[in-house]
Structures are given as structure tokens and as C-alpha cells.
Amino acid sequence: MxxxxxxxxxxxxxxxxxxxxSTLDPDTYYAVAEDGTxxxxxxxxxxxxxxxxxxxxxxxxxxxxxxxxxGPGRHLAALGRRGIEATGxxxxxxxxAVAREQSESVIHGSVFDLTGRHCWQTALLLDGNVGIGGxxxxxxxxxxxxxxxxxxxxxxxxxxxxxxxxxQLRLEGPTDVSEWFPWAWVGTDAIxxxxxxxxxxxxxxxxxxxxxxxxxxxxxx
Numbered sequence: 307m308x309x310x311x312x313x314x315x316x317x318x319x320x321x322x323x324x325x326x327x328s329t330l331d332p333d334t335y336y337a338v339a340e341d342g343t344x345x346x347x348x349x350x351x352x353x354x355x356x357x358x359x360x361x362x363x364x365x366x367x368x369x370x371x372x373x374x375x376x377g378p379g380r381h382l383a384a385l386g387r388r389g390i391e392a393t394g395x396x397x398x399x400x401x402x403a404v405a406r407e408q409s410e411s412v413i414h415g416s417v418f419d420l421t422g423r424h425c426w427q428t429a430l431l432l433d434g435n436v437g438i439g440g441x442x443x444x445x446x447x448x449x450x451x452x453x454x455x456x457x458x459x460x461x462x463x464x465x466x467x468x469x470x471x472x473x474q475l476r477l478e479g480p481t482d483v484s485e486w487f488p489w490a491w492v493g494t495d496a497i498x499x500x501x502x503x504x505x506x507x508x509x510x511x512x513x514x515x516x517x518x519x520x521x522x523x524x525x526x527x
Contacts, residue, residue: 315484318477320400322349323378327404333480340474340486347477352377352433353404356384359514360432363460364388366521372426372452374417375435379405382412395420417448424454431461440472440488446504446522455526459506461497463518468493470500494518 313321318335326332326349335347351357356364361384369390373381376394378401385392386409393411396402405412413420417438429449436442449459464470468491475489492500497520498508506522513519 311482313482313484315477315487316398318479318482318484319347320398321479321482322347322477323353323400323404326350326353336478337475337489338478339489343473344478348433352380354380356380359517360384362514363432363519366428366458366460367392367430368427368458370426371428371430372420372449373430373432374449375431375433375438376405376412377401377433379408379412381430381432382409417445420452423451426452427454427457429453429457429459431459433462434464434491436461436463436492437490440490442490442492442500443503446501446506450505450524453524455524457524457526458509459522459524461492461520461522463497463511463520464491464493465513465516465518466494468495470496494520497522 322335337345337347364384367390371385371390371392373392373394376382376396379394382392382394382405394405395413395415395417396405397416399414402412402414429452439445470493472490474486476486477484494511501508501522506524509521509523511520
């Protein structure tokens with residue numbers, strides 16, 4: 307049985323990005339739930355230019371935009387090309403440094419530390435980031451509090467019939483493993499109820515290729 311070095315989840319996330327940016331043979335990283343469910347981390351996608359399906363999603367974004375868990379900043383770059391004001395927030399210092407190559411407006415920290423209310427017209431929760439903290443209702447309610455009246459959250463989901471659940475998750479690399487941390491997986495079948503509890507209305511749910519998205523709207527003028 308292989309021995310794995312215990313590190314923080316942020317350290318593992320950063321190692322994956324550094325590996326992909328610095329070598330032609332990058333390491334592979336997974337998110338592993340306590341029940342053994344394994345999901346490949348699509349780090350390569352996160353570091354590239356936003357693909358067409360994300361560009362079409364971002365056509366719906368009205369500024370100013372808050373990209374929650376912006377990672378290395380591909381959505382900020384895409385919004386910048388449109389001339390839309392956008393700010394990212396991200397807990398990884400390494401990802402923040404990469405994102406600042408794309409946009410000057412990146413905050414290092416947790417979205418739950420943001421206290422300014424009614425500042426944003428659109429919030430983004432893409433790449434599964436609706437799972438941050440393991441409680442999607444709490445996260446969406448907090449995001450709703452940051453929006454202007456009538457603002458929206460554009461969220462990426464798991465597909466129909468996917469189980470919606472809170473899990474303990476860890477990241478695994480070739481020689482390292484992270485501590486456990488809370489996360490959630492949210493499927494399309496559950497988002498209407500979860501959004502409603504958070505004070506948001508699910509306006510539309512759609513597929514683009516093999517990925518699923520929803521537009522959630524905050525009531526108001």
C-alpha cells in the first residue's frame with residue numbers, strides 16, 4: 307500500500323496547477339469522497355481559455371460580476387474581453403497570482419468573508435463551486451445577499467438523476483493526499499428547491515454539451 311503525504315487541500319490544488327504549468331507530463335489529481343467516489347479534477351480546463359460552452363454561458367452575465375472560486379481566472383479573462391466589470395475571489399494564493407495575470411481585480415479569501423451587500427449584478431458558481439462549504443443553501447443564500455435586487459447567480463450543476471448530497475472530500479495526487487473537508491454535489495433535480503430556500507428563483511436549467519447549468523434570479527426591480 308502506497309504511503310501518501312498529508313497536506314492541505316489548497317496545497318494539493320496548487321500542486322496540480324503547478325504541475326500542469328511546468329511539465330509536459332503533468333500529474334493527475336482526484337477529488338475522493340469518503341465513500342470512495344472518485345472524480346478527476348479537470349485542472350487542464352481550468353488553466354485554459356474558457357471553452358465555447360462557457361463563453362455562451364457568460365453571454366448571460368451582466369456586470370458587475372463576482373466569480374466565486376475564480377481559480378486561475380479564465381472567466382475573468384473572458385468577461386474582460388467583453389468589457390464587463392468582474393472581480394474574482396479565491397482562497398488559493400497561487401491561483402490568485404495566476405488570475406491576476408488575467409485581471410487586476412482578484413480578492414484573496416473566502417466568499418463567506420465578503421460582507422458588502424447588494425454590490426453585484428451576477429455571481430458565478432461554476433466548476434462545481436456550488437459545493438463550497440458543503441451546504442449549498444447557505445452558500446446560495448450568502449451569494450444572494452451580495453446581489454443587487456434582480457441580480458442572478460449562474461451555477462454549474464451535476465446532471466439529471468445525479469444524487470445531491472453533502473460529503474466529506476479530500477484531494478489525492480500521486481504522492482500526496484489532503485485532509486478531509488466539507489463539499490456538496492448538487493444535481494439539476496434538486497436546484498429548484500435549494501434555490502428557493504436560499505431566496506432565489508430557478509429561471510432556467512439547460513445542458514451545454516455534457517455539462518449542466520442553471521440561472522437563478524433574485525427577486526427585485
